[in-house]
Amino acid sequence: MTGEFAAIAAIRSRLPGPTTPGEVWIGDDAAVLPVPTNGRLLLASDSVVAGVHADLGLTGLDDLGWKAMAACISDIAAMGGEPDYAVVAVAGPAGTDLGLLYEGIAAASTEYRCPVVGGDLANAPRLVVTVTVTGSSRGEPVLRSGAHPGDLIWVTGLLGAAAAGLRLYRDGRRGPDPLLAAHARPRAEIAAGRAARTCGATAMIDVSDGLAADLGHVAEASGVGLRLDAVPVAPGATRSEALSGGEDYALVFCAPPSAPVAACFAGLGQPILLGRCTADPGERTIAGEPFPASGWEHRW
Amino acid sequence: MTGEFAAIAAIRSRLPGPTTPGEVWIGDDAAVLPVPTNGRLLLASDSVVAGVHADLGLTGLDDLGWKAMAACISDIAAMGGEPDYAVVAVAGPAGTDLGLLYEGIAAASTEYRCPVVGGDLANAPRLVVTVTVTGSSRGEPVLRSGAHPGDLIWVTGLLGAAAAGLRLYRDGRRGPDPLLAAHARPRAEIAAGRAARTCGATAMIDVSDGLAADLGHVAEASGVGLRLDAVPVAPGATRSEALSGGEDYALVFCAPPSAPVAACFAGLGQPILLGRCTADPGERTIAGEPFPASGWEHRW
Numbered sequence: 260m261t262g263e264f265a266a267i268a269a270i271r272s273r274l275p276g277p278t279t280p281g282e283v284w285i286g287d288d289a290a291v292l293p294v295p296t297n298g299r300l301l302l303a304s305d306s307v308v309a310g311v312h313a314d315l316g317l318t319g320l321d322d323l324g325w326k327a328m329a330a331c332i333s334d335i336a337a338m339g340g341e342p343d344y345a346v347v348a349v350a351g352p353a354g355t356d357l358g359l360l361y362e363g364i365a366a367a368s369t370e371y372r373c374p375v376v377g378g379d380l381a382n383a384p385r386l387v388v389t390v391t392v393t394g395s396s397r398g399e400p401v402l403r404s405g406a407h408p409g410d411l412i413w414v415t416g417l418l419g420a421a422a423a424g425l426r427l428y429r430d431g432r433r434g435p436d437p438l439l440a441a442h443a444r445p446r447a448e449i450a451a452g453r454a455a456r457t458c459g460a461t462a463m464i465d466v467s468d469g470l471a472a473d474l475g476h477v478a479e480a481s482g483v484g485l486r487l488d489a490v491p492v493a494p495g496a497t498r499s500e501a502l503s504g505g506e507d508y509a510l511v512f513c514a515p516p517s518a519p520v521a522a523c524f525a526g527l528g529q530p531i532l533l534g535r536c537t538a539d540p541g542e543r544t545i546a547g548e549p550f551p552a553s554g555w556e557h558r559w
Numbered sequence: 560m561t562g563e564f565a566a567i568a569a570i571r572s573r574l575p576g577p578t579t580p581g582e583v584w585i586g587d588d589a590a591v592l593p594v595p596t597n598g599r600l601l602l603a604s605d606s607v608v609a610g611v612h613a614d615l616g617l618t619g620l621d622d623l624g625w626k627a628m629a630a631c632i633s634d635i636a637a638m639g640g641e642p643d644y645a646v647v648a649v650a651g652p653a654g655t656d657l658g659l660l661y662e663g664i665a666a667a668s669t670e671y672r673c674p675v676v677g678g679d680l681a682n683a684p685r686l687v688v689t690v691t692v693t694g695s696s697r698g699e700p701v702l703r704s705g706a707h708p709g710d711l712i713w714v715t716g717l718l719g720a721a722a723a724g725l726r727l728y729r730d731g732r733r734g735p736d737p738l739l740a741a742h743a744r745p746r747a748e749i750a751a752g753r754a755a756r757t758c759g760a761t762a763m764i765d766v767s768d769g770l771a772a773d774l775g776h777v778a779e780a781s782g783v784g785l786r787l788d789a790v791p792v793a794p795g796a797t798r799s800e801a802l803s804g805g806e807d808y809a810l811v812f813c814a815p816p817s818a819p820v821a822a823c824f825a826g827l828g829q830p831i832l833l834g835r836c837t838a839d840p841g842e843r844t845i846a847g848e849p850f851p852a853s854g855w856e857h858r859w
Binding site: 261262264266281283288289291292294295300302305307308310311312337349350353355357376378380381383384385387389391393394400402403404463464476556557 | 560565586587588590591601603605607634635637638646650654655679683691693702703704780
């Protein structure tokens, strides 16, 4: 075991520091950062709890660290923004392998060009990693509330892989496997979010709680109905995992039929057409059947 | 019990929303905020854990919420900055009285003019409240690292009240009492931090882990020694509580002898002179005796 301040020094030594004079990252009361130059600051916070969002009997502390970063960065991507900086607050038991946890945090930080500039370490009986990310947007951020009847609904990837991966982990599967990877190391779709924004997306959300639940938030905030034709299921996943599994972090967005979606996503994976927004806020159907009620929700 | 989304709606209804077009607070993937206009963004994150930072057998969930906000805002104050916005991530068990928790969060948000613009709700076996605050500074932020030999060391208030209050709570004391209040509802010294900054403070920190530990961070970051004459003990507190108790959130700052401290703090409580910085980084004495080793530190 080591003390808090030695642990902070160890974390600091494995993460990059600022290269611009006047910036302060890890090691003071607060980080001192440049402001976004486009007049908008995005801010999102997300907690990942051991045993709730990540089973440490199945995946590693490094995966948990990655997931905490990716889940929060995905919230910035879902606004069509770019992540700028992260602060990471770790509450957990003495003996937690912070080195391994920060391996995953550092990997995601590098992957998404989102430096960790500060945070907090505190003891708690169960590990809770809370990541807060600042971001910026070169144009108007895409909210949940802007969809109109007639807008087409798109998703940036196949769904259900993360839930299928968790099922396979529980069945004892290990080793390189795209479904296991989708669960252990989910990806934040920053480039896709930017493409959707520049393409004229009217509303967007990331699939964290399940397609049905997350699209429901968009419909509610926008006051539109949802008529989906089909749900694109990842190979190896079930339709139920695709609809309600969550944690895929694909982006779902709405855009007018005139939006040049294929051109906007040139060089990226092409989004898949899910259906359209309707004028009846009471409508939520998939191939004529009502949405399933299920989806992940914490209980209070 | 209620679901996560109903809980978020209830929280949203009890907190103010944005009044400026284009701003987005609670209810989307990320908050959309104006940027500070002075070229510097401050960012700090702090977790408060039930049973570690706050004993819910002694103080209330509302006090825990207040403390989580005040502790993080204090980090901004310790840079000489002003808090702008907070996001609050709550991880805790089903059945947690979020209404009571957010009473304290809302009270601190109002008191320190720091709106809660987003956050997260997730289940965890023990309550962990992580507050992240953005801030800004009208001038150069005051770091821990700028103290020089010869600088005088000041503290913005008497010390040990929070630790004494905890002792009294444990002894069964209840009711209005300044020591109990110092423990249950610590104050972030924003105005004092601003006064120290404008007065030419060279280094500053808030007393969260205990005077000896926190001043030690300043000495280490600045490469100076510390020669204190005495420690100002709050009435009813012990000298040990003043030195090592922590959670007082008074600010300790260093400033050249020429700094007009009394004038800078006109209208505020006058800071108390603790001693001076010396050229020998190995020196850490109080009235000629070495610093106590103790101070709060989480174990890893």
